[in-house]
Amino acid sequence: MKKFEELLNKTGEIGYVEKSYPSFVHVSGLPEARPSEIVLFQSGELGQVLSLKPEFVEVLLLSGTNIRVGTQVARTGDFLKVAVGSELLGQSLNSLGHPLFAQSPLKKPPEHRLIDITPPTIVNRKPIDQQFATGVSWVDLIVPLGKGQRELVVGDRKIGKTQFLLQAMLSAAAQKIVCVYTGIAKRRYDIKQVQDFIKANQITKNTVIVAALASDLPSLVYLAPYTAMTIAEYFRDQGHDVLVILDDMIAHAKYYRELSLLARRLPGRSSYPGDIFYVQSRLLERAGNFIRTQKNPDGTLKRITASITCLPVAELVMGDISGYIQTNLMSITDGHLFFDSDLYNQGRRPAINPFLSVTRVGHQAQLPLFRDLSRELTSFLAHFEKLRAYMHFGAELSEATRRTLAIGEQVMAFLEQSPDSTVPLNINAVLLAALWAGFWKGKDPADLKPEFSKLINQYQTDSDFAARINQLIETAPLFVDLVKLVKKEPALLSTKI
Amino acid sequence: MYTALALIKTKDDLNTFRAEIDLLKDSLFEKQKNLDYTLANSVRSSVSQAIKTDLSSASLSPENYFNGLLAELDQLKILQLTLAFEPPPKSITRLSDWVAANLGPGLILDLQFDPTILGGALIAYQGKYHDYSLKSALDRDFSTNQKAIIDLVKNEKV
Numbered sequence: 126m127k128k129f130e131e132l133l134n135k136t137g138e139i140g141y142v143e144k145s146y147p148s149f150v151h152v153s154g155l156p157e158a159r160p161s162e163i164v165l166f167q168s169g170e171l172g173q174v175l176s177l178k179p180e181f182v183e184v185l186l187l188s189g190t191n192i193r194v195g196t197q198v199a200r201t202g203d204f205l206k207v208a209v210g211s212e213l214l215g216q217s218l219n220s221l222g223h224p225l226f227a228q229s230p231l232k233k234p235p236e237h238r239l240i241d242i243t244p245p246t247i248v249n250r251k252p253i254d255q256q257f258a259t260g261v262s263w264v265d266l267i268v269p270l271g272k273g274q275r276e277l278v279v280g281d282r283k284i285g286k287t288q289f290l291l292q293a294m295l296s297a298a299a300q301k302i303v304c305v306y307t308g309i310a311k312r313r314y315d316i317k318q319v320q321d322f323i324k325a326n327q328i329t330k331n332t333v334i335v336a337a338l339a340s341d342l343p344s345l346v347y348l349a350p351y352t353a354m355t356i357a358e359y360f361r362d363q364g365h366d367v368l369v370i371l372d373d374m375i376a377h378a379k380y381y382r383e384l385s386l387l388a389r390r391l392p393g394r395s396s397y398p399g400d401i402f403y404v405q406s407r408l409l410e411r412a413g414n415f416i417r418t419q420k421n422p423d424g425t426l427k428r429i430t431a432s433i434t435c436l437p438v439a440e441l442v443m444g445d446i447s448g449y450i451q452t453n454l455m456s457i458t459d460g461h462l463f464f465d466s467d468l469y470n471q472g473r474r475p476a477i478n479p480f481l482s483v484t485r486v487g488h489q490a491q492l493p494l495f496r497d498l499s500r501e502l503t504s505f506l507a508h509f510e511k512l513r514a515y516m517h518f519g520a521e522l523s524e525a526t527r528r529t530l531a532i533g534e535q536v537m538a539f540l541e542q543s544p545d546s547t548v549p550l551n552i553n554a555v556l557l558a559a560l561w562a563g564f565w566k567g568k569d570p571a572d573l574k575p576e577f578s579k580l581i582n583q584y585q586t587d588s589d590f591a592a593r594i595n596q597l598i599e600t601a602p603l604f605v606d607l608v609k610l611v612k613k614e615p616a617l618l619s620t621k622i
Numbered sequence: 623m624y625t626a627l628a629l630i631k632t633k634d635d636l637n638t639f640r641a642e643i644d645l646l647k648d649s650l651f652e653k654q655k656n657l658d659y660t661l662a663n664s665v666r667s668s669v670s671q672a673i674k675t676d677l678s679s680a681s682l683s684p685e686n687y688f689n690g691l692l693a694e695l696d697q698l699k700i701l702q703l704t705l706a707f708e709p710p711p712k713s714i715t716r717l718s719d720w721v722a723a724n725l726g727p728g729l730i731l732d733l734q735f736d737p738t739i740l741g742g743a744l745i746a747y748q749g750k751y752h753d754y755s756l757k758s759a760l761d762r763d764f765s766t767n768q769k770a771i772i773d774l775v776k777n778e779k780v
Contacts, residue, residue, distance in 0.1 A: 130753075130758075133751050133753065134751075134753050135756065136751075137750060137751055137752065138749050138750060138751055139746045139751035140749060153749070153750065154746070155749050156749040198728060230706070334732065377653030520640075
């Protein structure tokens with residue numbers, strides 16, 4: 126109450142609630158209220174000014190308590206901010222930056238940042254020039270991502286999108302990248318599962334969870350991704366690369382539609398408001414590869430590069446990628462990873478369709494070796510798929526065709542990956558080169574998986590082996606050179622099996 | 623033209639008056655409990671007198687008169703005044719007359735009672751707010767002269 130009175134005296138303005146709707150109130154008075162300004166109700170709740178009309182101010186409620194008509198309202202003169210700092214690592218927060226579940230109290234970080242800002246301009250950006258390794262072979266070798274890229278993860282429900290995202294987080298944490306996972310309108314159980322995954326894989330000190338539950342207010346669901354992006358920007362400014370996962374943006378659009386319809390905004394296509402594109406694009410434009418200035422201990426300034434890689438998720442219905450929000454997101458982002466339900470039903474894991482997936486800036490971020498490998502592998506897989514389709518006609522196959530099919534089956538076994546494992550980039554490339562070189566010629570694809578797992582584990586645990594693999598990668602300019610080098614060292618892979 | 627408006631001094635008066643006008647408007651379409659009956663039996667005598675005077679002098683039909691009166695009521699501006707005591711009717715009249723004389727017609731008072739302000743008043747008008755309460759004055763004095771006040775109390779005790 127004291128704070129409310131102080132604000133009344135400070136601003137010299139007062140408002141009264143005239144009408145109360147779900148999620149909104151109309152407030153008379155407050156002549157100098159500004160859009161997006163935070164207001165405080167006499168009962169202690171917070172609201173955000175949504176629009177200014179001649180007769181009233183429309184205020185979006187940020188708490189669930191019903192506001193009675195006649196309640197007094199004071200301006201704060203401030204905008205919505207969230208506390209940011211390294212204290213947030215390992216925490217699960219709500220859209221306002223408060224602890225999400227009953228857990229140990231969060232030590233309040235000292236710095237506060239605005240949730241909604243204008244994205245940085247082109248002057249503060251740098252071209253994407255480093256690959257972002259997700260640890261998933263299908264992505265790293267065929268549809269690569271760059272640090273600072275916005276790649277849409279799109280697919281039907283329960284198709285493995287979240288598993289892929291968790292794998293990306295695991296891989297990012299291994300590269301000392303800070304991960305911010307945003308659950309938008311998720312169930313409590315889903316957030317708990319993510320928390321458990323993070324704890325089990327010991328990446329707590331690299332991760333922040335921002336979650337708005339499905340039972341939360343629409344305003345909090347709407348704000349959740351902006352809060353996550355603000356936290357990501359803090360870590361970017363400290364010089365860290367950041368991965369932001371927004372799961373999922375379709376729910377975000379739906380909750381924003383609900384808010385807009387309640388606010389009597391004119392509905393557009395599919396009843397979404399006219400500014401739905403702007404709402405999501407101004408969020409996603411805050412990701413990228415940036416040039417920042419950082420203060421040295423002696424007070425001088427230095428320029429650093431830091432990136433925010435963003436993986437927004439879009440859920441499809443029956444594989445239909447021509448939906449309104451889905452196509453909006455595709456045009457905003459720098460490509461998409463398409464999770465195909467047909468491939469999922471055939472048993473492929475992860476069910477990524479490389480021919481329907483796009484990466485607009487991933488290839489420029491790859492080393493020439495990996496770019497060459499991508500090209501080679503993609504064209505081989507396209508040829509392999511054609512041959513597989515041709516097989517169904519029951520025609521007689523030539524020796525060359527049978528050989529291609531055999532290698533193709535081995536490559537498919539190589540690319541298949543369980544949801545709890547990640548594969549470092551270098552060992553991925555060397556194993557593929559070994560396959561190409563015929564190391565496992567004639568072997569059953571089912572028998573190859575344990576061998577691949579052993580070698581990957583070897584790379585992750587044996588530093589000498591890892592050093593030799595890395596040296597091969599550094600030495601070979603192109604994929605064909607890598608294949609030749611691997612052929613020259615048959616003992617490298619065979620003795621460890 | 624609308625002499626009845628002079629009877630409205632506070633927001634409570636306004637609400638009561640509006641209810642009476644709505645009653646009178648409805649009675650225009652009644653056969654038995656018509657306008658004259660309602661004026662005689664259902665509204666306050668002061669209001670009834672004022673309306674009869676206006677209707678006899680105005681060239682408008684009763685329906686247009688009441689519609690115009692309601693439109694005038696919507697134009698009235700409200701000055702919120704929070705006091706530490708409940709003022710008697712004489713004080714309310716004095717306050718209202720002062721407001722009309724110094725701030726012009728078309729302004730009515732919304733009086734509220736809050737003993738915690740101790741004295742003075744809180745004034746709000748069209749979104750602007752001013753705190754002239756005794757409580758905030760004492761708070762200000764205490765925060766600026768805290769040490770002197772504490773020393774004074776200590777000396778008195780001794």
